[in-house]
Every structure is written in structure tokens, then in C-alpha cells.
Amino acid sequence: MTHPQHKIHRMAEICEAIGTRTFSPVADSEFRAVGMRNYWDGYFAGRAAPLGMAPAEVVDAVFYNFAPGEVARHIPWVWGKVTPEEAIAIRERGSVNAIRAAVGELADSPDLPHLADLATRAAVSAPTEGRVLYAGLRALDIPEEPVAKMWHAATLLREHRGDGHNAALVAHGIGGTEAHVLYAVTHDMRPEKFGRIHHLPKAQLDAVIGGLRDRGFVDAAGGCTDSGRETRERIEALTDELAAPAYTVLTAAELDELIDGLTPITTALQAD
DSSP: OOOOHHHHHHHHHHHHHHHGGGGSHHHHHHHHTTTOOSHHHHHHHHHHGGGOSOOHHHHHHHHOOSOTTTGGGTTTGGGGTOOHHHHHHHHHHHHHHHHHHHHGGGGGOTTHHHHHHHHHHHHTTSOOTTOHHHHHHHTSOOOOSHHHHHHHHHHHHHHHHHHHHHHHHHHTTOOHHHHHHHHHHHTTOOGGGSTTTTTSOHHHHHHHHHHHHHTTSBOTTSOBOHHHHHHHHHHHHHHHHHHGGGGTTSOHHHHHHHHHHHHHHHHHHHHO
């Protein structure tokens, strides 16, 4: 059935909190233990693993929003340390350990198996067309342990939405680095201070900002224009719309149950 967009967006927030625990120090330590040189080696090994031995150019296209050359500093080097199959197992183990460390006794709630089942029903029901990373994740086995199953479902839903977000950006002519700049300025941050792009050479970042200024999205002072905010709002609304098919398999009551049941876990993760 069709659900209100605010509930689809709320599920995105929930899945973001659960899914991004993959990128926490606890999970990072699991990758360091097998020879990863730094955080980003583990990031790319774990997140790209469902794509198999894809070259850097393919991973860059699927991930979309990394600056030129960033992916190639890690792919294919990481595959000399772990196989994609090993990286998938390491990522799951590290993510589960990170979630358990953050949420405590909530990880053993008697309601969690049912909530994980509900989330999984949604996570495996969405169309895969045009969703490359989501399709790669769909090909993996679903974990049985409740925390792992919940995390896996949240990751599927997060990457399904992410693939749709990339499509929305492409439809609006916004490149990957441009997306980060637009995010920064719409949140009243200076792009050169924003974590995902602050390391870029000044000339490269200035060129991206200049291109957005020429399109009327950034003003002369480096702030966001009304047009820039409206464009980003349209992209976010379209992203939510494209994410909605994953939840049509759930009834209104089931979606409410899922949101209500996972909210305490999300709250604990965000407070950690």
C-alpha cells in the first residue's frame, strides 16, 4: 500500500542510524585487524564488496559522490588483503558488534526478531532496476541472528534509497562533488569546512562552487540561493518518492510498528 512520505522519510532516518554504524570505530577496527591501512580502506572494501572485484571506475560510478581519484586510492589495493566475500563477513561482524556496544540490552529485546523480519520483508521487496548497489546486496544471504538481520535490512533499505538519490541527482544535473557543496551551503556551512570535501585542493573546490554559482545555486558570498534550496528540496522529495516502493509490502499498521519499534534503537545509536 502507499504510505505518507513523512513516514518514508522517517524510515530513511532510522535506516541511516542503523546502517551507518558500519562506519564506526568498532567496525573499522575489524578491518584494521586484517591489514587495512586506514578507515577508508575498510570503508571501500566493505561497501563495495557486494559488487565483487569491480574496478575503481565502476565503484566510483556506483558510489557517485567521491572526488576523482579517491576510490582508486583504495580499489583494487584492498583486494590484495581480503576477498569481497571476506569483506562482507568482516563488515557484518563489525557492524553487529558496534550496534550491540551502543544499544546494550535493546539488542536482546524479545521484539527484535519480529522487527527484523518486518524490516527484511520491506528490504527484499523493492525493484532492483537501476539500483546497482542494492541489487548487489540483495544477492547476499540474509543473516539469521536478529541484530545482524536488522542491520542487513537497514543497509539494504539505505542503499536502495541511495541508488535512488543518485538517480535524482543525475536527473537534476548535479554531480557528486556538487552534491556535497549544495548540501553544505543549504545547511549554512562553508564547503571548505565540510568533512566530505574539505580536503580537496582549493582550485578544484573553487571550480565546483563556481559552476554552481553560474547556475544560480550559490550566491556571490558563497551562500545558498533560493534556487539552490529549492533544487535540493526537490531532489530530497524525489529521493523519498523513489524509496517508497520498498514499503508497499507493509500495511500501515506494520510500518507504524516498525517505526515505533526501531526508534528506541535509533535513539540509542544517535546518543552514543
